[in-house]
Amino acid sequence: SSHTWLCDRELLQLIGDCNETKTFQKHWFYGMPVVASGAEKKLTPALWKPSNISAEHGHEPTGNALINCRRGSVITNAFIRDFWNGFESIENRLTDDTGVRMILKLKDWPTTDDFLDTMPHRFKDLMAALPLPEYTSRDGTFNITSYLPNYFVRPDLGPKMYIAYGWVTEKDWDQGTTNLHLDISDACNLMVYVGIIKEGDADAAQIERARKGKPGALWHIFKASDTDKIRQLILKIKHEKGMVVPEGHDPIHDQEIYLDKQLRRRLKTEYGVEGYPIVQCEGDSVFIPAGAPHQVFNLHSCIKVAEDFVSPEHVDKCFKLTNEFRALSSTHSNHEDKLQLKNIIYHTVKELISSISWHDASQAKV
Numbered sequence: 001s002s003h004t005w006l007c008d009r010e011l012l013q014l015i016g017d018c019n020e021t022k023t024f025q026k027h028w029f030y031g032m033p034v035v036a037s038g039a040e041k042k043l044t045p046a047l048w049k050p051s052n053i054s055a056e057h058g059h060e061p062t063g064n065a066l067i068n069c070r071r072g073s074v075i076t077n078a079f080i081r082d083f084w085n086g087f088e089s090i091e092n093r094l095t096d097d098t099g100v101r102m103i104l105k106l107k108d109w110p111t112t113d114d115f116l117d118t119m120p121h122r123f124k125d126l127m128a129a130l131p132l133p134e135y136t137s138r139d140g141t142f143n144i145t146s147y148l149p150n151y152f153v154r155p156d157l158g159p160k161m162y163i164a165y166g167w168v169t170e171k172d173w174d175q176g177t178t179n180l181h182l183d184i185s186d187a188c189n190l191m192v193y194v195g196i197i198k199e200g201d202a203d204a205a206q207i208e209r210a211r212k213g214k215p216g217a218l219w220h221i222f223k224a225s226d227t228d229k230i231r232q233l234i235l236k237i238k239h240e241k242g243m244v245v246p247e248g249h250d251p252i253h254d255q256e257i258y259l260d261k262q263l264r265r266r267l268k269t270e271y272g273v274e275g276y277p278i279v280q281c282e283g284d285s286v287f288i289p290a291g292a293p294h295q296v297f298n299l300h301s302c303i304k305v306a307e308d309f310v311s312p313e314h315v316d317k318c319f320k321l322t323n324e325f326r327a328l329s330s331t332h333s334n335h336e337d338k339l340q341l342k343n344i345i346y347h348t349v350k351e352l353i354s355s356i357s358w359h360d361a362s363q364a365k366v
Contacts, residue, residue, distance in 0.1 A: 040283030248329030
């Protein structure tokens, strides 16, 4: 079979190089995440090796892209090579002001330039490997941003790299690599490389087992319809700690909390909400619907690349979030309407009407 089921047969997993667009659409229509496996067979491994990326870009400053996951703080005055030096070696990792080795994340990299211009060879390799190009390519039929005319500034939908150290050798598993949040657009997140730490307590057999299976990250993705209940839990937790959410902010959009095992248990017990736990291995693409709260915990150091898109199935979620983000403080990182959704919808409908009119005219001539 070219597909199977995960999470008690609720979650669709597409397998290999298959044409399963209709199967995907049936699942995607209901706002469910999807996993597609097998992209590692299409990728060029050498392009995604940390040593090669570091050799090409190690001299560049990290700017505001380097994050200390423990504190959520930005690390400045560092270079890209400083991050890569500790990617698969604990002893080579940077330390904080207390001497503790940091769990670092290189977020939204490259931060400003288009991936196509910065890494054209990797962009070509990535786009050839991404599943369901009808949705994930820039000119995909079901990626309605493709209908925006060229005289508009294209929304920055990626691809972007999300590269971070793993927590598997650490004790504080109550923290995450990416805190709970939701995005205004749909996304496809592909795991292109998983690095296994050689140090630690695991014996050679365990390390080899991890290398073969290459599990990279643990995701928890929740239904968009459960967002308000999740928001209520976070507000309750903040109230218990004597904290308040400032005006113009939001407990989810602020991206300040990771729902660890204890909090996920409370979410299920008090609100009846459960997410979909997804183990993402090398070559797996995780499709995240717009508006679906999600968080990520890196088991091992890994390189993920995300391409955002806007599908017709979730335009209503995008529109709702656009209005939510507009209500945030003007200084909030999500306040600006970067998607230009109204323009996208207008030109998509215009294109559809034009196509239907052309088809009707053609049929009349026959």
